[in-house]
Amino acid sequence: MKLRSIATMAAVAALASAIPAQAQVEQTVFVSGTAADAEFDRFVPRPTDETTQIDYSFFNEALEFMVLRMGPSTRQGERRPDANLGTRRVYGHDSRVRLEGNRVVFSFLDEAAVAPLAEYRRDLERIASETDITRLSRNEQLAFWMNLHNVAVIEQIALNYPAPSPSRLKLGPDKTPLDTTRFINVAGVAMSPRDIRTKIVFPNWNSPDVIYGFFRGEVGGPSIWRRAYTGQNINELLDISAKEFVNSLRGVEAYGSNLLVSAIYEEAAPFYFPQMGADLKAHLSSHAQEDVQGLIASKPGVKVNTYVDTVADLAGGEREPVYNTILSDGNAQGTRITPSIARLMIERGEKLEKLRREGLLRGRVIVLPPTGAEETPPPAPEVE
Structure with missing residues (x-):
């Protein structure tokens, strides 16, 4: 059985077209502080033979529209872009890892596109409040929590855009950080x-x-x-995501005798890497390509690298005051393609071409069940 979202196809169309229109976003309740750990005991997985699946088709369509692929890392840091003519200021992305990691086109999302995201987040909350989420398979539960987390983060960034850094984005009357503000509510638990x-x-x-x-x-x-997590694809997508991150400069690089790792491992350390040493290096090596494996093995120390908190968009969370124009029937037509976005897209194109020449840009083949196969495929191996 599949649980379907109440988000309508009209909402999908509004998101996909991103045509300016009047749209109202329901008031979000912001709760500051930290919920007691005991409140979260109700979400400890207790899977049964339940075969219910949650339908994420809306989020799939939204991600296909919103997400721009940037390709795998070249493991070569980018130099700082030149400043605009007549000024020392550099608009847009300027970090050395600016060509790593996929992007959400926040600068092209208007109110009509954001409203369905807010509705969809509340829809997921409703489903988990009306259904005992802990009784679903572990993969279904994990997919639910990841999709809820990700749509909520995207929603809040979009609502508060332009926002150069989500880490520094403040929400609600108490102006608490996005990451710790309890604006999500599942089964009466604010989180x-x-x-x-x-x-x-x-x-x-x-x-x-x-x-x-x-x-x-x-x-x-x-x-x-560009795909939502599901109980069926979660192993595949997590493996792809792990390999992309570990083999990027965002995940692993080196300085002197130290291995420099992302700050995200520091948050996860109490659960998975208590030593933040050999245990973390073993995990990284399991996803690393050969050259990165050699780097990991050669560095005795482990230190946390500088974390790039710039928003993962096309414009660096800025409204550049200059826009490019295009000609239509001899008339200049304004666009939302700023010089900094145009520069990023040119750099992206050059990077992808380099990867193609080196044979490092490869597609993935997805095997579909044959025609006439049962609608519900056999369960995927569970993420423990």
Whole structure:
């Protein structure tokens, strides 16, 4: 059995077209502070033989529209872009890892596109409040928590855009950080994105690969994909996400005798890497390509690298005051393609071409069940 969202196809169309229109976003309740750990005991998985699946088709369509692929890392840091003519200021993305990790096109999402995201987040909350989520398969539960986390983060960034750094974005009357503000409510329990990670998923899943399923809306964090997580694809997507991150400069690089690792491992350390040493290096090596494996093995020390908290968008969370124009029938037509976005897209194109020439840009083949196969495929191996 599949649980379907009440988000309508009209909402999907509004998101996909992103045509300016009047849309109202229901008031979000912001709760400051931290919920007691005991409140989260009700979400400890207790899977049964229940075969119910949650339908994420709306989120799939939204992600296909919103997410721009950036391709795998070249492991070569980018130089700082030149400043605009007549000024010392550099608009847009300027970090050395700016071509890593997929992007959400926040600068192109208007109110009509954001409203369905807010509705969908509340829809997921409703489903989990009306259904005992802990009785679903572990994969279904994990997919639910990751999708709820990610749509909530995307929603709040979009509502508050432009926002150069989601980590520094403040919500509600108390101006609390996005990551710790309890604006999500499931079965009467108010929770924040961090609560979902550290009070529900990390304590109840043994595989450290789960850390790569959470999109933080920032260049320095794990990537967002053009598919929602499901009970069937979650192993595949987490493996893809882990390999992309570990083999990028965002995840692992070196300085002197030290291995520099992402700050996301520091948050996960109490659950998966208490030593933040050999245990973390073993995990990284399991996902690393050959050259990165050699790097990991050659560095005795482990230190946390500088985290790039710039929003994972096309414009660096800024409204650049200059727009490019295009000609239509001889008339100039304004666009939302700023010089900084145009520069990023050119850099992206050059990077992808380089990867193609080196044979490092490969597609993935997905095997579909034959025609006439049962609608519900056999369960995928569960993420423990």
